[in-house]
Amino acid sequence: MIPLCVPNLKGNEMLYVQECIETEWVSSAGKYVNQFEEKTAEFTGSKFAIAVSNGTSALHISLMLSGVRAGDEVIVPALTFIAPINVVRYLFAEPVFMDCDEFYNIDTNKTIEFIKNETTFRDGTTFNNLTGKRITALMPVHVFGNAVDIEPLIDICKERNIKVVEDATESLGTFYNSGNLKNRHTGTIADFGALSYNGNKVITTGGGGMILTNNEEYAKKAKYLTTQAKDDEVRYVHGEVGYNYRLTNIQAALGVAQMEQLEGFLKIKKHNYNYYKEQINQIEGLFIPETPKYADNNNWMIAMQIDSKLYGKDREELMAYLGENKIQTRPVWHLNQLQKPFAHNQTYKIEKAFELAENTLNIPCSTNLTKEEMDCVINTLKK
Numbered sequence: 446m447i448p449l450c451v452p453n454l455k456g457n458e459m460l461y462v463q464e465c466i467e468t469e470w471v472s473s474a475g476k477y478v479n480q481f482e483e484k485t486a487e488f489t490g491s492k493f494a495i496a497v498s499n500g501t502s503a504l505h506i507s508l509m510l511s512g513v514r515a516g517d518e519v520i521v522p523a524l525t526f527i528a529p530i531n532v533v534r535y536l537f538a539e540p541v542f543m544d545c546d547e548f549y550n551i552d553t554n555k556t557i558e559f560i561k562n563e564t565t566f567r568d569g570t571t572f573n574n575l576t577g578k579r580i581t582a583l584m585p586v587h588v589f590g591n592a593v594d595i596e597p598l599i600d601i602c603k604e605r606n607i608k609v610v611e612d613a614t615e616s617l618g619t620f621y622n623s624g625n626l627k628n629r630h631t632g633t634i635a636d637f638g639a640l641s642y643n644g645n646k647v648i649t650t651g652g653g654g655m656i657l658t659n660n661e662e663y664a665k666k667a668k669y670l671t672t673q674a675k676d677d678e679v680r681y682v683h684g685e686v687g688y689n690y691r692l693t694n695i696q697a698a699l700g701v702a703q704m705e706q707l708e709g710f711l712k713i714k715k716h717n718y719n720y721y722k723e724q725i726n727q728i729e730g731l732f733i734p735e736t737p738k739y740a741d742n743n744n745w746m747i748a749m750q751i752d753s754k755l756y757g758k759d760r761e762e763l764m765a766y767l768g769e770n771k772i773q774t775r776p777v778w779h780l781n782q783l784q785k786p787f788a789h790n791q792t793y794k795i796e797k798a799f800e801l802a803e804n805t806l807n808i809p810c811s812t813n814l815t816k817e818e819m820d821c822v823i824n825t826l827k828k
């Protein structure tokens with residue numbers, strides 16, 4: 446089987462993890478946790494980076510520190526993995542679903558239109574005209590590594606006192622290459638950014654995540670909340686309800702070894718994307734879309750679009766056929782406003798997300814992928 450997206454652990458991973466075991470520093474303190482945070486801050490340009498147990502916990506704490514409270518609302522994309530939507534409910538708040546643009550990301554124009562036309566700004570707070578609830582945060586997701594057209598969103602959210610949490614879990618390595626945000630990495634633009642090191646991400650720690658912020662107060666509070674909110678570490682005095690969300694030294698050891706290889710992985714990802722695009726776009730009915738021109742992309746996941754009439758098979762048929770030929774693929778996530786827990790939440794003009802959810806298939810994109818394997822995928826698609 447050619448897998449969809451699997452880890453690549455051929456650097457110093459074994460050496461560093463072995464050191465954790467030999468020194469018995471295996472738990473939630475140790476030099477690798479600090480090193481991993483430092484390396485991540487340096488690479489992304491974020492002032493602060495706080496290592497946590499996974500991307501979901503990074504989003505949970507970021508949203509909490511954004512001031513989202515029970516009964517509030519958070520604007521989120523319809524098309525994305527469900528984790529950023531679930532964390533809204535962890536805080537007893539409700540998601541409002543937005544459509545996506547051609548890059549699978551939250552539609553900036555429609556989101557601005559929604560905020561301008563469907564909400565009211567009163568006494569420093571934005572209220573949803575339909576529900577009367579406070580809208581306290583917006584959570585754009587840089588889907589598949591494609592940078593969100595984020596600057597206009599940041600601007601309107603500033604005007605409307607809405608905090609922004611960037612879900613950059615899929616986009617480590619993506620940075621803007623033009624305009625005011627030139628050279629700024631995804632996850633470092635808004636109030637908070639979240640990274641994930643789940644097994645399918647550009648780099649992995651098995652499971653892990655990172656909170657990014659440029660605000661020192663937020664950073665201190667994030668570290669405090671993710672380490673059980675200890676006011677006195679010796680006497681175990683806790684000033685707030687805390688969380689056990691800290692990354693372990695073993696996981697961070699993997700992370701440090703993976704960071705050493707990140708630039709190389711990004712080169713491979715880009716090369717594979719370009720090769721697939723060149724080859725697959727010659728096949729009638731199949732299409733690898735462009736990535737946003739305003740950013741340098743990490744090309745985390747390859748999204749292939751199918752025109753089923755031209756190609757002669759629809760997405761489901763093609764997925765089954767590739768599976769029979771030992772090629773693992775995945776459809777885009779079931780849209781979030783259709784998921785059972787969120788089926789009654791508000792949606793705004795969702796159109797494009799339906800189209801992309803129906804015609805997109807993710808194809809193998811691991812950094813381990815050989816040319817022979819890519820050719821096997823391409824030739825099977827041709828057949």
Ligand SMILES: Cc1ncc(COP(=O)(O)O)c(C=O)c1O
Nearest residue numbers: 499500501526528614641642643
């Ligand atoms: C967009 C998005 N958000 C959040 C997450 C959650 O990250 P984790 O699995 O590390 O909790 C993921 C993927 O895993 C994701 O793809």
